Amino acid sequence: MEKIEKIAETYRQLQTEICSTLENADGKGKFSCNPWKKEIGGGTTAVLQNGAIIEKGAVNFSFVKGKFSSRMEKLLDEKAENYAATGISSILHPENPWMPIIHMNVRYFALDNGISWFGGGIDLTPHIIEPEDASSFHRALKETCDRFDSHFYPGFKQWADDYYFLPHRNETRGVGGIFFDRLKFSNSEEFEKLFGFTVSLSQLYPAIYTEFMKKYANHPYSQREKRWQALRRGRYVEFNLIHDRGTKFGLESGGNTESILASLPANAAWEYNCTPEPDGFEEKTLKLLKKGVDWIQFKPNTK
């Protein structure tokens, strides 16, 4: 398990880089860094609240070790005595409803039975879908994936469609992105490739969001868009509390609740049987929350 010390050190540095890039782009908000220690390990939760552009953003780093409980054995279908895990997890909720929510996670998980793997993903959740943003987002992901393995993007894109999905709403969370889990390795070359991939994603993440921050910082909006944003944030809360594996694993393994739930938006709304008017941005967005959209080739069929 000594590999994990090196990985944790790199992830810790990447957390600092991500925060500093985002602070620069925001211009006003500052991340407050909150180190925490519990029985299972520790981490640092960096949280930015009420920035100029980012309303609530969290960049968490954690490095934990513990007993591999029977509950985890069931969850992960592996047998072991102890586990160790390290990762970065981040979500950014913008003030401007035209700007998307973004999420990134990279993680390394090691069992004392010799099995270990990388997992992670980046996905984009626009409150209002602008197809050209989804396209440029997916192109950026594909470009980074392709530098490591040409099979990564197509496989991980589909995995994201399946994972970032709310079955009870029959909606994807947003326009997807990439998701991967249990990427195992059998030699040091494979290890370096996967580790390097997670490092590149951690660098790509703030770069992608900085572009959105430039584009939408001063985009005008009305109460209608803010109301819609609160309702879409409600869906985000549903996904995170009902489905998100990291949230589930974190809360069940005795992780730091405030860090785990720092992913929740500053506010959210629910309205019974909310049905948007035909042809508004709300209905157009709902129609695009589907699995299997080829965003890179996307041509809107409405004018």
Add this chain to the structure above:
Amino acid sequence: MEKIEKIAETYRQLQTEICSTLENADGKGKFSCNPWKKEIGGGTTAVLQNGAIIEKGAVNFSFVKGKFSSRMEKLLDEKAENYAATGISSILHPENPWMPIIHMNVRYFALDNGISWFGGGIDLTPHIIEPEDASSFHRALKETCDRFDSHFYPGFKQWADDYYFLPHRNETRGVGGIFFDRLKFSNSEEFEKLFGFTVSLSQLYPAIYTEFMKKYANHPYSQREKRWQALRRGRYVEFNLIHDRGTKFGLESGGNTESILASLPANAAWEYNCTPEPDGFEEKTLKLLKKGVDWIQFKPNTK
């Protein structure tokens, strides 16, 4: 399983009575009744939004039948081919932050292996705890329980403390109430007693809330209380989406999503590491969100 038809008919009528009592007390809001039918059965979701006192309230009736899946077998630790279930489930979110959220559920669950049972509960979630309200609430529950069985209140009160609890926050959801599940019967006398108990609770529920509506309709409040209400609603959302068995069972069994999630408040808020000032109503409330408080005998030890 023919018993269930009679129970469902009674529950359906009780739903109408609950709605009409609450509408009268609100004076402005009206319940919109939305019947729904899916493969597994149907029901009526009655929702009141933007009343004078109730900001968002739902009274659901449902009667469903279906295959008893392997997932349900695991969840309930029973073996059967088919199940049928009927129940009323209600949550009321008031506009005024001084007024508590209330929840009630009664249900009858029958398996085709001959096993069936009643379950349910009523619990109160004040945004700001007023101990005398918690006392009168628990006294009313005890009185109704005692008319059926003197063991009901003490057992079901403790069950509620354990059930309406957020382990990740180490907080009870509110001041508890009663909770019971899998109350089985072996003859018609026992059946009538349990059925009668659920009917009495369904009648007690709007009566209790009407008293709160009278007391708090015009209670003055400021932005500070509204802000706190939104944060406490966030906790309510966490409980319902992470822990609530009815929500879980409903969503997993293919129930009506809009009906199930009508329990969520109109809005909710989250703030990282929110720590209230000492001695305010916020901190006093947090200190009382504990299991095992004897609300009936409660004497506040602060002046």
